[in-house]
Amino acid sequence: MALKLICPNCGYLVRPKKVVKGSILIEVFLWLLFIIPGLLYSLWRLSTKTSVCPACGTPNPVPIDSPRGRKLLDEFGYKK
Numbered sequence: 001m002a003l004k005l006i007c008p009n010c011g012y013l014v015r016p017k018k019v020v021k022g023s024i025l026i027e028v029f030l031w032l033l034f035i036i037p038g039l040l041y042s043l044w045r046l047s048t049k050t051s052v053c054p055a056c057g058t059p060n061p062v063p064i065d066s067p068r069g070r071k072l073l074d075e076f077g078y079k080k
């Protein structure tokens, strides 16, 4: 089930989508060079996965079924 999120900055309704920070090239390079740094870099990239607003890039949009999300829906004038 895709829970909708609302951007607290611009009010854009965000469909959850994960973005991964870092570079796949660096990851492959580290894997080729050493096993352990490659593994650590992979884990770091996975740990930095976060949702962002596609309209303004603000991280961590708020779920619309949370109290804060409902307040934001009202603030940005969305009708339920």
Ligand SMILES: [Zn+2]
Pocket: 007, 008, 009, 010, 011, 012, 053, 054, 055, 056, 057, 058
């Ligand atoms: Zn936004």
